[in-house]
Amino acid sequence: MTQHAAIEAIDVARTYALDGVSVPALRGVTLTIAHGEHVAVVGPSGSGKSTLMHLLGGLDQPTSGRLRIGGRDVAGLTAAEMAHLRNATIGFVFQSFHLLSRTSALDNVALPLVYRGLGARERREQAARMLERVGLSHRIGHRPNQLSGGEQQRVAIARALVTEPAVLLADEPTGNLDQATGAAVLELLEQLNTAEGVAVVLVTHDREVAARARRQITMRDGRVVSDTADDAETASDAGEVPR
Amino acid sequence: MxxxxxxxxxxxxxxxxxxxxxxxxxxxxxxxxxxxxxxxxxxxxxxxxxxxVEGLGSNLLLVVPGQVSLNAAPAVSRLDQSDLDAVIRIAGDRDRVAVSLTSGENVRAGKEQVFTSLLGVLETTPKVFLRDVRAGAYLTRTDVETGRRVAVLGSSVAKTLFGERDPVGQQVTIAGVRFRVIGVFAPLGQSLGVDRDNEVHIPLSTAQRLLATKRVDAFAVKAPDAETIDRLGRDIVAELHRRHPDEEFSAVTQEQILxxxxxxxxxxxxxxxxxxxxxxxxxxxxxxxxxxxxxxxxxxxxxxxxxxxxxxxxxxxxxxxxxxxxxxxxxxxxxxxxxxxxxxxxxxxxxxxxxxxxxxxxxxxxxxxxxxxxxxxxxxxxxxxxxxxxxxxx
Structure with a gap:
């Protein structure tokens, strides 16, 4: 492989210290997210999928193992360097949207660009383009409480993509939405995955949602118990996921 | 960001x-x-x-016996007329020197009576300090040299004793002796906590006779300019110390007071x-x-x-x-x-x-x-x- 993967985890473990007792949340996970992939991470609650997402998103550092995000080893990075890495490489979509309530859709989308030091005009131009991309150009000046749940999640997706990240990490993106709205949001994510080439990693406990992804990673007790990419690799000679 | x-x-x-x-x-x-x-x-x-303090006049030098400090008791003066003559000689001009002999006295006019601070002074006082006479005139050199029983009243003294009437030409009794009022000061207000409108000025010689003393309490010398004031102070203190070897004298400027x-x-x-x-x-x-x-x-x-x-x-x-x-x-x-x-x-x-x-x-x-x-x-x-x-x- 000449080009490095978007995210690469090798035997990554994460242990939390709770009241002096160390609790392992992740016990050695090895996986690679290639550019342009569409992956679902599934598993029951407590299986370690949230911890995995925090690690893949550069919000946390592994207790042991090697983790490369955007080709960069996160070991020993400072909080500021991690912040820069997240801003450059990762887009986050959360179950509860996490929009700033007193801020317009446009400025919510422009928020990550603030931390790139872009000027207000440039930020708004890019944010407006992104809102158009998710079909919300008519909602630019609306505040989150003036938008429906599906619209709010679209704003959040626009915000995740405005920095042109390599990977979009979505944590239960449909968890707070009804079935139809959820399906529309998933469709949007799939469409962006195909059109923009951004890798989408979807964390969910919903089997149906997971089934829509090309690759499924199943977690249990802090371990990956199945990964359809491995199956594909063993089943066919097409070892690499197409970019 | x-x-x-x-x-x-x-x-x-x-x-x-x-x-x-x-x-x-x-x-x-x-x-x-x-x-x-x-x-x-x-x-x-x-x-x-x-x-x-500046309103007292400019380039003033106050000469008092003893030391000027916050915890020193005021010294009883042993200065007299000959010391005054010596200070005038050093100052070079009688008009530059003011002197005072101070005593608290009751002043009476008719039924009214007021406790004032009585000052025996020279006719030079308005030339050294800034003091305006509102009505009548200030003391003259003749008043001082002949020891006339004439008085200039502070504005509040005049008000207490005479009310709205013009005090000039009226009689007052100071320590049992009758004086003729020849002038009234313009109001000055308070200065450093002292009511300066409660003063009565009479000729120094008259005051010395009235109080049966030869002493003077303090001098004030107006220096020609700010540059000479320190040297003048040193000269006067040196001369007074020469005349009274066992006593200390101090000369303070307004600047020092300020x-x-x-x-x-x-x-x-x-x-x-x-x-x-x-x-x-x-x-x-x-x-x-x-x-x-x-x-x-x-x-x-x-x-x-x-x-x-x-x-x-x-x-x-x-x-x-x-x-x-x-x-x-x-x-x-x-x-x-x-x-x-x-x-x-x-x-x-x-x-x-x-x-x-x-x-x-x-x-x-x-x-x-x-x-x-x-x-x-x-x-x-x-x-x-x-x-x-x-x-x-x-």
Whole structure:
């Protein structure tokens, strides 16, 4: 492989210290997210999928193992360097949207660009383009409480993509939405995955949602118990996921 | 993150909690306002004292027996007429020398009576000190040389004894001896706590006869200019010491008096400012407290911003600027309040209040500093949050 993967985890473990007792949340996970992939991470609650997402998103550092995000080893990075890495490489979509309530859709989308030091005009131009991309150009000046749940999640997706990240990490993106709205949001994510080439990693406990992804990673007790990419690799000679 | 952006975010956050921001600012408004007002009062008092001392006349040298210090008892004078002649010789001009023999005496006119400070003086007094005669005339050299029983009354003495009537030409009785009033001073007001309108001036020779003494208490010499004043003082003290080897004499200038009084009033002003500073401190603690609450309330927002790429210092800066905005806006309002109250005090009451640029600049600087000092801890706390934990908080 000449080009490095978007995210690469090798035997990554994460242990939390709770009241002096160390609790392992992740016990050695090895996986690679290639550019342009569409992956679902599934598993029951407590299986370690949230911890995995925090690690893949550069919000946390592994207790042991090697983790490369955007080709960069996160070991020993400072909080500021991690912040820069997240801003450059990762887009986050959360179950509860996490929009700033007193801020317009446009400025919510422009928020990550603030931390790139872009000027207000440039930020708004890019944010407006992104809102158009998710079909919300008519909602630019609306505040989150003036938008429906599906619209709010679209704003959040626009915000995740405005920095042109390599990977979009979505944590239960449909968890707070009804079935139809959820399906529309998933469709949007799939469409962006195909059109923009951004890798989408979807964390969910919903089997149906997971089934829509090309690759499924199943977690249990802090371990990956199945990964359809491995199956594909063993089943066919097409070892690499197409970019 | 650009600084301008950080300011905007901080201002937005304050707007979102108008009541809370306003109440927190109120602490700063009161603290800064108190500093401005109290410094204005201290400065006003100092200016007034300075004006009073300068109002005595310019280039004055006061010569008294003994030492001039705060804890020295006033010495009984052994100076007399020959010492006066010697001082006049050194000063080079009789018109430059004033002398006094002071005694507290009752002055009576008809049924009215008032306790005054009686001064035996030379006719030169108005040439040395600034003293205007409102009605009649001051003493003449002839009055002094022939020991006439004539008196010039201070304005409040005249008012007490004669009311609205013109005292000039009237009789008064001082220590049982009858005097003719020849003049009344223009009102002078208080000077250094002494009511200068309660004086009665009579010729020195008359006073010495009345009080059965040959002594004089103190000299005042007007130097031709500011440059010669110190040398003149040294010459006079040396001559008096030569004439009375076992006694000490002191010559003080207005500058020295102002120096001592200025120091005392400076300390007073500083103490007032320090007391006001305590309320600033309390305001600062309030800011710190509210900022900690704000950090806790907005933990999720902090987590989100961190996930989107905010560095710890971006988050810290945001909260620090919020604290600084709180204190500086509060400070500016406090300055406006303090300036308004000081101007009103000066205009509507006899209490002197003088605004100074340095006190306003200091108050503003202190407001900024309070914001930084009391904003640092909440800001650090915000910046050090773990993004994973912050995102999960409710």
């Amino acid at each position: 650009r600084l301008a952006e950080a300011w905007r975010v901080a201002l937005d956050a304050l707007r979102a909690n108008r009541l809370r921001s306003g109440l927190t600012m109120l602490g700063m408004v009161i603290g800064v306002g108190a500093v401005v007002i109290l410094v204005a009062l201290g400065t006003g008092t100092k200016n007034e004292v300075q004006a009073q 120096g001592v009084l200025g120091d005392i009033l400076g300390v007073l002003t500083a103490v007032l400012a320090a007391i006001a500073g305590i309320s600033l401190l309390v305001g600062g603690v309030g800011v710190s407290n509210i900022m900690l609450v704000s950090v806790r309330e907005r933990t999720r927002e902090i987590g989100l911003r961190m996930a989107l790429g905010a560095r710890p210092r971006d988050i810290g800066l945001q909260f620090l600027l919020e604290a600084v905005l709180l204190t500086t806006i509060g400070g500016l309002l406090g300055i406006a309040f303090g300036v308004g109250a000081s101007l009103a005090t000066a205009a509507l009451s006899p209490v002197p209040a003088a605004l100074t640029w340095w006190s306003i600049a200091l108050a503003f600087g202190v407001s900024c500093a309070v914001g930084i000092v009391f904003g640092v801890v909440p800001a650090q706390r915000a910046g050090r949050l773990d993004p994973v934990v912050a995102l999960r908080s409710e």
